[in-house]
Amino acid sequence: MNETMLAAVYHGPDDLRVEAVPLPAISAEEILVKVVNSSICGTDLRILHGGHRKYPSGTVRIPGHEVVGDIAAVGAQVRGLSVGQRVFVAPNMGCGNCRQCVSGNNNLCANYDAIGITIDGAFAEYLRIPSAAILQGNVMPLDPGIDPAAAALVEPFACVLRGQNAVGVQVGDIVVVVGAGPIGVMHMQLARLRGASCVIASEMIPERRAQTQHFGADLAAAPEELHEVVNKVSRGEGADVVIVAAPAHKAQESAVQIAAIGGRINFFGGLPKDRPTINVDSNVIHYKELIVTGTTACSTNDCRQAAAIVNSGRIDLSPLVSARYPLRDAVQAFAMAEDRKSLKVVLQP
Ligand SMILES: [Zn+2]
Ligand SMILES: [Zn+2]
Structure with missing residues (x-):
């Protein structure tokens, strides 16, 4: 034994x-x-x-x-x-x-x-x-x-699903995903499956940015181009949903700027423990009536739903x-x- x-x-x-x-x-x-x-x-x-x-x-x-x-x-x-x-x-x-x-x-x-x-x-x-x-x-x-x-x-995908449930990604939304690591590209795939009219990927690393089109992104932008790309696609209205899947202070700060009136934001990635503070113009949240959410990990129910989606073959x-x-x-x-x-x-x- x-x-x-x-x-x-x-x-x-x-x-x-x-x-x-x-x-x-x-x-x-x-x-x-x-x-x-x-x-x-x-x-x-x-x-x-x-x-x-x-x-x-x-x-x-x-x-x-x-x-x-x-x-x-x-x-x-x-x-x-x-x-x-x-x-x-x-x-x-x-x-x-x-x-x-x-x-x-x-x-x-x-x-x-x-x-x-x-x-x-x-x-x-x-x-x-x-x-x-x-x-x-x-x-x-x-x-x-x-x-x-x-x-x-299925487990990381369930975390992604939880994030998008929090901001209710729906048909017709312009969705920005900041960060094109494994989590970011799963967000792009899922946003497309949920009917987003345009998925915009924002990523700093050129190699990662280039591959986002294989994962359902319609457009890819370097962080410094993002605001302009969002304005162009939305005719100046802003993004319906912004998902920040990168541990980046700047990306969280600019999320409120690129969001449309009534836009929904998800802070998916945490910031470093020793530097968790950001600078946000609170009036932008107030006057644009933004919904700012955070999600962390996933529940067993999120996993059940994620397993069902993966089992269905709707997402590869x-x-x-x-x-x-x-x-x-x-x-x-x-x-x-x-x-x-x-x-x-x-x-x-
Ligand atoms: Zn994990
Ligand atoms: Zn408990």
Whole structure:
């Protein structure tokens, strides 16, 4: 009973080691998932560099929270799941009984647990799914025909969906997406699916700007050209929706300027912890009757809706996958993910 598996284990800041660890044991209320695909996200990079508050010094843990796998073992008490099923696992588990959890916003629960954040995650051959995740509906069957690397992106896509639900992107809207990283391009794809009349991408890095047309952007602008492009497309009215998916003070500040009267704004990306303040002309918000929203992470319900959209084939997230690495090359994969020209880097045990 001392079986082992391969895993990429965080041992401290910038110390990720691929090593053999014990195969997780499951209780009668838990399941074991054989990881098919797990993708690296910005949160994982923050964890690696020692900047995540749930990874305090001394933490030794397996990260990885964007996961698709096949059920390998099912505890005797678990109902409704069976060995061999292809599943996506939503990472966040709320406490289940606080005000946020009860209202469906378990991403805002103060006492949350999350796979790859507070407990061992998916940069491993196998992943233990705790009973809370099973009972709260985090384990969602996926069409096995879908590219597992793309399906692992259901979680970030769910965060994107939450952001656009907050600003109600609808048919005919002129939508500006600031930032053309993986999150930004998912926003472009989704805005198009929701019927935007024009999707304008704003991005600083030329390589990233150039590829936005493959992701549903009608126009791309460098930050300094954005105001002019928006004015031209909207005949001076401004953008109906501005989504800031870049950790940029300037982009948040100019969002209120380029928004139309009655425009809706989503601050999707957070700012650095030590410099979270921006300078905004509050009268612009007042006189234009702007709606300024923020969203963070995603609830299990957002994941359910995102999985349904991905399962439907209406959106193809595969073009976002820039590189696929075997788990044993996790350290190189993290270095590649660090390169701001790549979109999503995934690990395949
Ligand atoms: Zn993520
Ligand atoms: Zn809660």
